[in-house]
Amino acid sequence: MMGVRMRVVGLAALLLATGCTAAPGSYEHEFNTKGCGPVTYADVRGQPPAYGAVQLARFPNDHAMCAGRWVPGADDWLVPQGMTIADGTAYVAGFDGTQMGRHRLCTMQSMELKTGEPITSRYPVRGRVGPRLPTDCRHGGGVVADEHGVWLAETQRLWLLDPDTLKPTRGWALAEPVRGSFAVFGRDGRLGLGRFRAENPARLWWFDVDAMLASSAYELDEGDAMDAVRIPPDTQGAxxxxxxxxxxxxxxxxxxxxxxxxxxxxxxxxxxxPGAEGMALTGPNQLWVVSESGSRLYQEKGRPMTPMLARFDTSDMKRWAEPRCDP
Incomplete structure (x- = not known):
């Protein structure tokens, strides 16, 4: 089912963005393509933030953005990073935008996708990796789910969470060069862990979930991977x-x-x-994505206002416009 189990479905250039090269108005025609969008600020469900612009930023292909959600905790400096969706529930990982570096501990929460209402939250996310002392998850970047639970990937660790309590039930350490900047389920249910690099190509490693769970090993390295593929710089989700x-x-x-x-x-x-990271499907051509640009941390830096969760109709994907910016 698009590489995701448990009926799990996993969920640009701007006119004012400084990183873009196109002149204002030079691709205005791309905003007027037929589709379900663009979504307005008032269309976004959930508790709207008390900060930032009250108008969503425009970007090419926003004609295909059909819906948006605010994530609970936005006013409290939540910066969303990873997301997946299972049976109408969105699982969102992020960090506290008031903190820096190693102090950016993982936040993990579940919410009703339809309404944006919160269900469960956990902060910090603390668990054990094998016999080691309990440790906190930091800057969780990847979230996927299957019949075993919700998987949360961070830079140096991988966690399996109970979907109801969001409490870790098992953990693995990730040995260099393997990193968990984001996560994805591939064909045949393989678990992919990808590494983020800002300037150079990186890699994504594929792991056999059944073999991982059957083994008592609590460390994953590239020798445990079934395969690896090169990915471009600035990859934040898959x-x-x-x-x-x-x-x-x-x-x-x-x-x-x-x-x-x-x-x-x-x-x-x-x-x-802008700010796209984790992605998930809720049906054919119903693509959800989490964006960090609408968080308080980045709104105070003048970034584009975006819904924290956005749904796209990808049925006309072959006609989507090419990017006018490069991360």
């Missing part, structure tokens, strides 16, 4: 899917807080929501 007749294959979200690019298995790059 999804194995068929979108708009393209694929099935690996889709990659490349971004910074002013620019979003969606790279398809056909090798094409398309404009995407």
């Amino acid at each position: 999804l194995w899917a068929e979108l708009g007749g393209v694929g099935p294959g690996l889709w990659l979200a490349r971004s910074n807080t002013t620019c979003g690019v969606l790279v398809g298995p056909d090798g094409r790059s398309r404009s995407f929501v």
Whole structure:
């Protein structure tokens, strides 16, 4: 099911973005393409933030953005990073934007996707890796789910969480060069862990989930991987899917807080929501993505206002515009 189990479905250039090269108005026609969007600020469900602009930023291909959600905790400096969706519940990982470096502990929460209402939250996320002393998750970046539970990836560790309590039930350490900047389920249920690099190509490693769970080992290195693939710089999220007749294959979200690019298995790059990270599907061509650009941390730095969760209709993916910026 698009590489995700447990009926789990896993969920740009701007006119004012400084990182873009196009002149204002030079691609205004791309904003007027037929589609379900663009979504307005008033259309976004959930508790709206008390900060930032009250108008969403425009970007090429926002004609396909059909819905948006605010994530609970936005006013408390939550910076969302990873996301997946299971049976109508969105699981969102992030960090506290008031903290720096190693003090950016993971926040993990579940919310009703339909309404944006919170269900459960956990902060900090603390667990054991094998016989080691309990430790806190830091800067959780990847979230996926299957019949075993919710998987939360961070830079140096991988956690399996109970989907109801969000409490870790098992943990693995990640040995260099393997890193968990983001996570994805691939074909045949393989678990992919990807490494973020801002300037140089990186890698994504594929692991056998059944073998991991059957083993008593609590460390994963590249020797444990079934395979590895090169990925472009600035990759922040991934999804194995068929979108708009393209694929099935690996889709990659490349971004910074002013620019979003969606790279398809056909090798094409398309404009995407700024700050795009984790992605998930809730049905054919119903693509959800989490964006960090609308968080308080980045709004105070003048970044584009975006919904924290956004749903795109990808049925016309083959006609999506190319990016006008590069992360």
